[in-house]
Amino acid sequence: EDKVVQSPLSLVVHEGDTVTLNCSYEVTNFRSLLWYKQEKKAPTFLFMLTSSGIEKKSGRLSSILDKKELFSILNITATQTGDSAIYLCAVELSNSNSGYALNFGKGTSLLVTP
Amino acid sequence: DAGITQSPRHKVTETGTPVTLRCHQTENHRYMYWYRQDPGHGLRLIHYSYGVKDTDKGEVSDGYSVSRSKTEDFLLTLESATSSQTSVYFCAISESWGAKHAEAFFGQGTRLTVV
Numbered sequence: 001e002d003k004v005v006q007s008p009l010s011l012v013v014h015e016g017d018t019v020t021l022n023c024s025y026e027v028t029n030f031r032s033l034l035w036y037k038q039e040k041k042a043p044t045f046l047f048m049l050t051s052s053g054i055e056k057k058s059g060r061l062s063s064i065l066d067k068k069e070l071f072s073i074l075n076i077t078a079t080q081t082g083d084s085a086i087y088l089c090a091v092e093l094s095n096s097n098s099g100y101a102l103n104f105g106k107g108t109s110l111l112v113t114p
Numbered sequence: 115d116a117g118i119t120q121s122p123r124h125k126v127t128e129t130g131t132p133v134t135l136r137c138h139q140t141e142n143h144r145y146m147y148w149y150r151q152d153p154g155h156g157l158r159l160i161h162y163s164y165g166v167k168d169t170d171k172g173e174v175s176d177g178y179s180v181s182r183s184k185t186e187d188f189l190l191t192l193e194s195a196t197s198s199q200t201s202v203y204f205c206a207i208s209e210s211w212g213a214k215h216a217e218a219f220f221g222q223g224t225r226l227t228v229v
Contacts, residue, residue, distance in 0.1 A: 006156075034217070042204065042220035043157070088157065101147070101172060102206075102218060104157035 002027040004091050006105035014113055017079050021108045023089030024071040033065055033072050034102065036088040043088055046074070079112045086110070117141055120205050120221040127228055133192040135224050137205030139185075146188040147206040147218065148172075148180065150199075157204065163188055195228045202226075 003026045013019055023033065032050045036043035047056040049065035049072060056063050060079075065072045076083055086109050090102040117140030127133050137146060147162040149172075159172030161180040169180050177199060179191045192199055205221040 041222045045217050045219070048217060090157075101159050101162055102157075103159070103173075104149075106154065106156035 004105040010109040021074040031092040118221040143207040150201040
């Protein structure tokens with residue numbers, strides 16, 4: 001059974017702290033790993049990772065994938081209250097019908113306090 | 115923002131009644147998905163479509179059916195709603211070309227309550 005496991009499930013930090021969110025996976029037919037941020041309603045896309053060791057960066061957020069150890073991390077530096085959200089990790093899988101689907105982890109709920 | 119509209123946005127229905135949720139896109143994307151989101155479970159795939167009239171089951175498809183008669187619309191039907199189907203339902207779309215094809219865009223969600 002395909003699994004995507006995120007840790008921690010919840011986290012409370014102070015503004016200015018650096019946080020690291022983890023995502024490990026055990027899947028067949030891996031294609032890519034994605035990170036999403038969900039604030040109030042729909043998840044919004046952050047990063048897509050397909051190759052090991054290549055860091056993706058956007059402002060204070062960065063992410064990297066290790067396809068040998070089957071995990072990814074999402075780093076947020078100098079956190080702000082606006083970073084408070086649920087961060088979702090998803091693994092893209094291909095399947096026999098020439099399609100693909102995203103399997104999501106349960107998410108990490110991050111609260112940044114002033 | 116990607117053009118995805120879910121309707122209705124909120125619905126309360128009685129156990130045993132059929133319910134249909136609609137997802138409409140204006141992006142002409144090939145793939146469309148229905149997910150449900152529940153506390154402690156994250157987003158779970160119900161059904162997805164990889165083209166008109168081409169659909170497949172996800173991990174939690176029991177009690178749900180879908181139809182896609184045209185590119186822009188993907189319907190999710192609860193044949194006979196049960197309380198366990200109380201959830202927030204998200205539709206998502208994505209293209210299928212190049213390195214960006216896994217980037218899915220989500221609708222705003224439909225909150226369904228089965229009483």
